[in-house]
Amino acid sequence: xxxxxxxxxxxxxxxxSTAPGPxxxxxxxxxxxxxxxxxxxxxHLRARSSSRTRIVAMAPALPxxxxxxxxxxxxSASEPPPLFDGTTRLYVAYHCPFAQRAWxxxxxxxxxxxxxxxxxxxxxxxxxYKEKVYPENKVPSLEHNNQVKGESLxxxxxxxxxxxxxxxxxxDPAKKQFAEELLAYTDAFNxxxxxxxxxxxxxxxxxxxxxxxxxxxxxxxxxxPFFLGQFSLVDxxxxxxxxxxxxxxxxxxxxxxxxxxxxxxKFIEEVNKIDAYTQTKLDPQFLLEQTKKRLGIA
Numbered sequence: 001x002x003x004x005x006x007x008x009x010x011x012x013x014x015x016x017s018t019a020p021g022p023x024x025x026x027x028x029x030x031x032x033x034x035x036x037x038x039x040x041x042x043x044h045l046r047a048r049s050s051s052r053t054r055i056v057a058m059a060p061a062l063p064x065x066x067x068x069x070x071x072x073x074x075x076s077a078s079e080p081p082p083l084f085d086g087t088t089r090l091y092v093a094y095h096c097p098f099a100q101r102a103w104x105x106x107x108x109x110x111x112x113x114x115x116x117x118x119x120x121x122x123x124x125x126x127x128x129y130k131e132k133v134y135p136e137n138k139v140p141s142l143e144h145n146n147q148v149k150g151e152s153l154x155x156x157x158x159x160x161x162x163x164x165x166x167x168x169x170x171x172d173p174a175k176k177q178f179a180e181e182l183l184a185y186t187d188a189f190n191x192x193x194x195x196x197x198x199x200x201x202x203x204x205x206x207x208x209x210x211x212x213x214x215x216x217x218x219x220x221x222x223x224x225p226f227f228l229g230q231f232s233l234v235d236x237x238x239x240x241x242x243x244x245x246x247x248x249x250x251x252x253x254x255x256x257x258x259x260x261x262x263x264x265x266k267f268i269e270e271v272n273k274i275d276a277y278t279q280t281k282l283d284p285q286f287l288l289e290q291t292k293k294r295l296g297i298a
Contacts, residue, residue, distance in 0.1 A: 067279065068112055068117075068279060070094070070117060070119065071117060071118065071119055072119065073093070073094070073119040073120060073121040074118065074119065074120055074121060074126050074129075075121045075124040075125075075126065076121075076124045076125065076126050076127065078126050080126065080128045080129075080132060080133075081118060083132055083133065083143070084143065084146050087116055087143070088114060088115045088116065088142070088143065088144045088145075089115070089116045089117075089118045089142070089143040089144075090102055090103065090106055090115050090116070090117055090118065090140060090141075090142055090143075090155075091118045091119075091120055091129070091133065091134065091139050091140060091141045091142070091143070092117060092118070092119055092120070092139050092140050093119065093120055093121070093122045093139045094119055094282060095282060095286075095287065095290065096122070096139055096140075097240035097241050097243075097244060098139065098140060098152040098240075099139040099140040099152065100240040100280050101140070101152040101153065101155070101156055101236050101237060101240060102140040102142070102152055102155040102156060102159070103117070103140070103280045104236045104239070104240075104276050104277050104280055105155070105156040105159045105160070105168060105233065105236050106159060107275070107276035107277075107279060107280065108165070108166060108168070108231070108236070108274070108276035108277075109159055109160070109163055109164070109165030109166060109168070110164075110165045110166075111159070111163055111164075111165060114163065115142075115163075120139055122139070125137065133148055134148050134150055136150055138150070140152055140155055141155075142155055142158065144162075152237075153183055153186070153233075153237060156168065156233050156236055156237065157233065160233060168232055168233040168236065169228075169232055169233055170228055170229070170230065170232065172228075175221065175228045175229070178217075178220065178227075178228065179227075179228060179232065179233065179234050182217060182227060182234045182237070182238075183233075183234065183237055185213070186237050186238065186241075188210070189210050189213070189214065189238070189241070190241050192204075192206045192207050192209070192210035193207055193210060193211075193241070193245045193249075195207065196249075196253065197248055197249075197252060197253070197291075197295060198295065202253075203249070203253055203255050211257055211261065211264070212261070214238070214242075214261075214264060215261040215263050215264050216263075218263035218264060218266075218267050219263045224270075225263075225266045225267050225269075225270040225271075226267065226270070226271070231271075231274060235267075235271060236277075239271050239277060240280075242257075242264075242267075242268065243268075243281065244287055244291075245257060246258070246268065247284045247287055247288055248287075248288065248291055251288050252288075252291075252292070252295075252297065
């Protein structure tokens with residue numbers, strides 16, 4: 001992945017502007033099963049009408065898993081955890097979409113009790129992280145069985161192959177082949193979408209084509225709203241970026257990435273019903289403000 005798109009995750013030299021703001025942890029608001037702002041406003045209005053209505057309006061569509069207590073990010077002043085003591089640790093930055101991939105996979109597999117989250121402040125990284133944990137000095141990384149592994153897509157596959165829990169890949173050979181094609185396309189998709197954000201011009205044809213390609217991919221299997229029919233590692237690979245691009249394009253380019261793309265709209269709606277994902281989401285306003293700073297937009 002080109003390091004320009006999300007430099008806080010991939011580059012050892014992270015601008016201070018990519019550091020989390022005063023609220024780096026996932027917002028409690030992410031539990032609302034309502035990805036669209038107009039729907040959220042509707043719920044808010046209903047909630048004000050009466051106490052009885054408030055209970056109905058705020059009830060989740062599906063059972064919600066208990067909220068995980070997340071640790072504060074470790075800084076250059078933080079002592080390291082007891083490294084290589086047999087504890088499996090997933091090192092993340094809460095605002096990093098690459099780390100979010102591994103985090104979602106860990107949650108979906110039900111590994112919260114087996115894999116401990118360790119958050120790193122990318123703008124003030126502990127020296128010991130590079131020296132003793134991961135020489136690449138980026139996130140995510142996984143400390144497991146006295147070894148450290150990295151690269152987000154590799155970690156998602158590693159979780160699926162080495163830990164118990166629901167499978168992240170179907171047995172169907174055609175779906176497996178399509179999964180590999182889509183995983184290979186992730187970098188090109190992110191580059192195409194990010195390029196228009198950097199430009200002062202309108203949304204480029206390259207960006208539109210990339211979004212249309214995703215729309216078509218979501219329609220290949222008519223078995224559900226996800227890329228392979230059921231939720232899989234492909235959805236995990238794309239959703240952190242689709243989440244961000246929907247926010248960024250709406251606010252920066254006044255462009256709705258779901259307009260004329262019903263498959264993408266349905267995908268976003270349905271993935272927001274999956275706790276493993278929603279519990280990793282950040283406040284959209286926080287993500288938008290950080291990106292505007294990085295792009296030099298007032």
